[in-house]
Every structure is written in structure tokens, then in C-alpha cells.
Amino acid sequence: MYGVIINVDIKDKKNWIQRDDTEIGIANELIAAGVSKEYIVLGFHAPYKREFTDFAIG
Template identity: 60%
Template sequence: MDRLDRYRQIIRTVLKPYTDIRYANVNVKNRSAFDTETDQYIILSEGWDKLQHLHGVLIHVEIIDSKVWIQVDGTEDGIAQELLQSGVPKEDIVLGFHEPSIRPLTGFAVA
């Protein structure tokens, strides 16, 4: 298995448990949308809070130029550590939700 295939597998493995989260105070379900052709991996939250429809991206990860970009991370603890623990090296993880001038200060890849 080459490096990118390994990253794809790791991303799916790390993100999949987020589809099992149950919220006590709102009728929302998390759903996965994984596209290995375009290397987009998304966890969507969708449901209802009384009369209000809720729909948003909880997590968005993509592979760009052989690096794992975390574009959105709405989790409590952050998924970067989970990716690290699963075998993605720090130099291959970009915290894309930080503006480019901040990325060198994060200890992760800048692009």
C-alpha cells in the first residue's frame, strides 16, 4: 500500500466514529461523505432543532499535493492528534483552517 492509500485509509478510520455520535439535546445525525477520487472526506451534521433545520460540516479533510489538509474541524479535541497517532506524520498534516501566516507557528506543515 503506498503512502496516499495509507493516508486515505487512516482518514476514513479516524473519521468514521464521528458518524456514531448521538446528541442528547438536539435531533441531529452525523453522516459521512468520503470521495477517494477527489480525496474529500467530510462529516456532515444534519437534523432538526424544533422547527429549525440544522445542516453543517463538522469535519472536512482533503488530500492536496500528498498532504492531509484539515479544512474544518468542529470537534472538541481536534482530529490532528488522532491522525498523528494513526500514523500520519506531522510534516504531512496542514491545518488549513488557520490562515497561512499562522501555520508556521502550529508545528504542522504549512502547505
Template identity: 55%
Template sequence: MDKLTEYPKLIKRILTEYIELCDRDSQQDIETFLIADEHNGHYIWMNLGWQKGDRIIGITVYVRIGDHKFWIEEDWTEDGIATGLVRAGVPKEDIVLAFHEPGMRQYTDFAVAS
């Protein structure tokens, strides 16, 4: 797998599938969308809107691609984006759970860092 070309396509596909699932069940006043800065390798699943008079704005998932790895900075999904990446054939050593402090990453099944 050519990581430089395939990894961006893969994360966009996985996040788009999640967003489409959310849109089927979503509330009409909350928009769910993907922000992709492909040049710099940033992919954000974002929610924006209103719920019961309160402003809703937040990141559900934020993944960066750098050093030929997925850096999962934020993940509020039930199963975890890392699980979807592994199912798609990404080796665990190419996935960093960056939301864990660096000293704790060694206790996960995934990459520690670079």
C-alpha cells in the first residue's frame, strides 16, 4: 500500500461513512461535515448548529497524517477510528493514539510515536 496516496483516501472514506451514518439519524439543526486539508494532512469531523437554544460546535474526530502514520488527536466515536483503520488493513504501528500523553502510548497496542 502506497501510504502517501492511499492513507488520505482511506481516512476520507472512513470519516465520510461515519458522517453519512450520522446524517441519517441527525437532528435537523445540527450539521455534520468533514473538513479536509489534504495538503497538510488534517481531517476533521465537525458538528455545528443549535440544540434547545444552545450553540453546538465541536470536533468528533481529528486525524492528522504525518511521518507515514495516522495521528488520532481526537476521537469521540464509540468503536474508535483506529479500529476502522485496522479493519481496512492499516498496521497498528502506523496508528498513533495522540490523544494519550506520550508516556502512556507504550501501554496501547498502537504506535508510540515516530
């Protein structure tokens, strides 16, 4: 069985997480590596939901 576990795009100097099926969460790993939340977009959420997260809207 094959499939995509993580899909991250870099657009406009931001990390757009399109898919994350990991246990720890790639956003948490990026934060631990020193990436600011303002440069992480949870692309798997609808745009109107992103404003309610601590991460970038887009």
C-alpha cells in the first residue's frame, strides 16, 4: 500500500502544510526546528478556519 504521509509546499516564503498524517505533526516539528508560526500555514484547513489558529492564514 502506498500513499502520501506529508505534503508541504513552500509558497511566498511560507510552509504550507497540505497533508499531515504523522503522529507528532509536521507543524510541531517545524516549530521545534525554529520556524515561527507566522511562516506555517495549515493548508488542510479551509481559509475561513485558519484565522482561528495560531498559525499564518496564508
